[in-house]
Amino acid sequence: MTANRAIGWGMEALPRIVRGEGSYLYDAAGRRYLDGSGGPAAFSIGHGNREVNAAIAAQLDKVACGYRYLFTSEPLEQLTSLLLARCGPQFGHIVYSGSGSEAVEGSLKVALQYWDARGRPQKKRLIARERSYHGNTLGALSVSGFLERRRPFEGSLLEVSFVSAANAYRPLGGLSASGLVAALADELDARIRALGAEHVAAFIFEPVVGAAGGVVPAPPGYAQAVRAVCDRHEVLVIADEVMCGAGRCGTWRALEHDGVVPDIMAVGKGLAGGYIPLAATIFRKQLGDTILSAHGSFLTGHTYSGHTTACAAGLAVQRLIERESLVSRVRTRGEALRRELQDALKRFDEVGDVRGRGFLVGIELVRDRATREPFPAERALSHTIGRRAFEDGLICYPCAGNVAGIMGDTIIVARPYNASEAELAQIIEKLAGAIGRTLATT
Numbered sequence: 001m002t003a004n005r006a007i008g009w010g011m012e013a014l015p016r017i018v019r020g021e022g023s024y025l026y027d028a029a030g031r032r033y034l035d036g037s038g039g040p041a042a043f044s045i046g047h048g049n050r051e052v053n054a055a056i057a058a059q060l061d062k063v064a065c066g067y068r069y070l071f072t073s074e075p076l077e078q079l080t081s082l083l084l085a086r087c088g089p090q091f092g093h094i095v096y097s098g099s100g101s102e103a104v105e106g107s108l109k110v111a112l113q114y115w116d117a118r119g120r121p122q123k124k125r126l127i128a129r130e131r132s133y134h135g136n137t138l139g140a141l142s143v144s145g146f147l148e149r150r151r152p153f154e155g156s157l158l159e160v161s162f163v164s165a166a167n168a169y170r171p172l173g174g175l176s177a178s179g180l181v182a183a184l185a186d187e188l189d190a191r192i193r194a195l196g197a198e199h200v201a202a203f204i205f206e207p208v209v210g211a212a213g214g215v216v217p218a219p220p221g222y223a224q225a226v227r228a229v230c231d232r233h234e235v236l237v238i239a240d241e242v243m244c245g246a247g248r249c250g251t252w253r254a255l256e257h258d259g260v261v262p263d264i265m266a267v268g269k270g271l272a273g274g275y276i277p278l279a280a281t282i283f284r285k286q287l288g289d290t291i292l293s294a295h296g297s298f299l300t301g302h303t304y305s306g307h308t309t310a311c312a313a314g315l316a317v318q319r320l321i322e323r324e325s326l327v328s329r330v331r332t333r334g335e336a337l338r339r340e341l342q343d344a345l346k347r348f349d350e351v352g353d354v355r356g357r358g359f360l361v362g363i364e365l366v367r368d369r370a371t372r373e374p375f376p377a378e379r380a381l382s383h384t385i386g387r388r389a390f391e392d393g394l395i396c397y398p399c400a401g402n403v404a405g406i407m408g409d410t411i412i413v414a415r416p417y418n419a420s421e422a423e424l425a426q427i428i429e430k431l432a433g434a435i436g437r438t439l440a441t442t
């Protein structure tokens, strides 16, 4: 029963899930779990939604999938129009896929194909950031600054150049937020020059870092500054919005908050709310048109790209989000929730930082609040808190390694956009309980 063995908590066997409804999941033993993180920030509208299920069933009754090189379909066309309208007039093309990793692979390949189509095939190098995660396929892992996940594959990964993370809580050289942005932009500029701008295809970053940093929104001005550097050197900007996008941070595109338009973006997770795997590489019209006129097609995508039923699920989720104005709810309610979490957790000296944007919040635990010294990795604090919370019926997302790749403890809270007020309050209460009990006993 390998498939049923726990990999997360170290328990003998994972509970068997049997049902989901709204913000709750139920296991075969009748235990109920409040979904405080959408699993890994994926279930944007909760579970068992009848409208979405009906849309999926209706599509299956007609046809499950029309292969993308033979057919288009109404769900595919309508979802594409809806997403392009959400993203803004600069965007014109979408390649669908089934996971965030594939959407990132697609993003890297679109960037490389674009430069080839422009007659500049020597632009092949990629720049990414330390303490970032972009996926588990070899290309996406190659641009990920996540030591633990990379280690067994080192030597087989693409050669990628890494610049510093943009983390105001753990700033490069102890700089202030404004000094930090200038220093990081200078670092990127220097790196492009060192590699030779004529060799650099793209810079990829998460507008709000997810699992690799425990939710780290870039400091104000950072996105504009790196966009300007990349423009100066004709380097494409790829925004990995797999975790932070599709409304999770209170704007449909996470970078909308910063007033920045990337050239290419990867979206996944909340796009179809976890009902059916669906992700997308969305890119500027001009990029796609250039590729199409030179090569005739985008050389990325898979058998199930644009799977008809997955698109029907994505369309139903996105229509519901729109009808119920959930993105603006996430924006307005998100800030208050962060304050409520801060208030509930301030009694713990070990809570060093509560940060985030919209319904993506990270809590960083430290041994010393003043020096921000992390706990030793052996203590596995975030993991233990996650496990305690789970035993207590709360799903949150513990992450480790945000400090130097090996230390650091963070907990991610990423509620469904439509969680009720009572559920939101319960998430805070249960999480505070799990943190308190863990700190008292480990």
Ligand SMILES: Cc1ncc(COP(=O)(O)O)c(C=O)c1O
Pocket: 040, 098, 099, 100, 101, 102, 104, 133, 134, 135, 136, 206, 210, 211, 240, 241, 242, 243, 244, 268, 269
């Ligand atoms: C920012 C980011 N990019 C890419 C991925 C990879 O997505 P997936 O696990 O769907 O392949 C993740 C997954 O957590 C992510 O957080």
